[in-house]
Amino acid sequence: MSVAVTPADGTHIPLLEAELLRWVGSGDSLLELACLDALFPPGKLLRPVLCMESAKAVGGTADQVLAFAAGIECLHVASLVHDDIIDQDPVRRGRASTAEQYGLAEALVAGDGLSMAGIAALLSSGPAEHVLHAARVTIEALRHMCHGLMRETEIRGDLTCGASTVLNIMQAKTAALTGAACQAGAILAGATPKQHQALRRYGEQLGMAFQIRDDLLPYTAEEQVTGKTATSDVANLQPTLPVLLAYEAADEADRNRLTTVFRGGADPVTAHLDVLDVLTRTGALNNAARMASSCAEQACAELTGLPDTIQLAELATSAAARQH
Template identity: 85%
Template sequence: MTIAVSPEIALMEAELLRWVGSGDSLLELACLDALFPPGKLLRPVLCMESAKAVGGTAEQVLAFAAGIECLHVASLVHDDIIDQDPVRRGRASTAEQYGLAEALVAGDGLSMAGIAALLSSGPAERVLEATRVTVDALRRMCQGIMRETEIRGDLTCGVPTVLNILQAKTAALTGAACQAGAILAGATPQQHQALRRYGEQLGMAFQIRDDLLPYTAEDHVTGKTATSDVANLQPTLPVLLAYEAADEGDRNRLTAVFGGGTDPVTAHRNVLAVLTRTGALREAARMASASAEQARAELTGLPGSTQLAELATSSADRQR
């Protein structure tokens, strides 16, 4: 998924530096390392584009959007610690580069910078409402991440369980980014609720595709380690789709992998073979496209939402 470079992206990068600092301390250095070079900046872009879709400007929500990015990246720093992932965005993760304790503090530091940015500017009533929406989504994200750890190794947890995790872990915050941007720009309740639903469906498309990438793209393209999910015995959506569709032989193969003890490279190869045979890769891709289509449908009546519609399309088709 590619988000075109624009003056707004340059503004966002400068805004992130304003909140995190220039690297005068170890904390700032570790936070900057996690933030830069930036990833897709999907959530702040959604916040800014949602404001524009209801007649506002990107500048109105710039600080708030930067706060959302700080909070999102903080969650990634902690996520890499949970998963023991040494790679993030094609380079050493914060924990790998600075150490476990330092990465924990960097994640906390980014969270505090993010909260300060959320509360920094705009009409107080709008800021409070947008912040409540965002904090509620972050609480749901934490619940989703915890639930994800609970189902490791469990191939019987079912597709609905994983879809609920995706909704909490990813879709809630993408929806909140859209809704908050619209609220800050003075949207009507109907408009900001529609944009929340748009963002949630886009988030589902984005995360379903993310779960596919270890099996459809090269490491150097995704910037992540393809074997991470199988190494952590994490049953993602395509794996559970395959488990439901598999014959006894392929179910036994998946059970052997997710029972632990198989080296990650062999495990990944065996899982990929089952995903291919069962058609799980195609079904997950279809589900991502369906969510993207639902996202676009929520934009009806918002004439300034062309960029949002394009983001929905690219989220379902992305290869990184």
């Protein structure tokens, strides 16, 4: 069975889509079908694009890191499949999640299958020393991601955990892998330690900007645009950055409103509107947006002295301003 790949802008996208098909298969089994359903139509492909652009930034080529970049996307999407199971979220990228479409057991196996395809792709080509170094960087980031995801479950319903706790979770859950994608691409292209470490820091700051903006989207963008359920965080009693910023800045009445919502039991739509009202009144939405912009600026500062970084700078800026 063949898969129709949705065209997308960007010179890397067709190459990445073809490479993903090479590693996952064309749909000849239920496992392949479920994996392909999770991968296609693709999302932003941010992490593999960062990997390829980081290779270019130090004088390499995108082709050098194509398989590794596809492997990172497989591993990232595997985490999304499992994340939707954890959150019991029926929607991903504007359509039924893998668990919703294929079933819980099948989605768990598809996530594992994508992980195995991703690891195989990471280790498939390039000088052994560089591949091993890049793979270690990536797998260590994935370990951090698991810690972040677990920590996220521990703070559900806890509005007293503090914004710093959520920022640390973002660093582990999102920024570690975006940083690793950049560092790995540079390592595979033969970068100096100074260069690949700068690109790791760039990627981490971009990842923070991306995740902060992601936390804002349920309150600043329409579901049709984001492709996600706006009420998911509130329904799961997940205190995100803007909520915690609002809680810290709120007066007693608004703190009580937030506390009532995060005790659970309220209608998610009504609860979401109540939270949005408090976030707007306390200025938490604007404060979080400024934090995202600051992270993007710090990301761009890390690119100083690298030879080819126009695309990387644009990616950082768009991460902080995105609406989907």
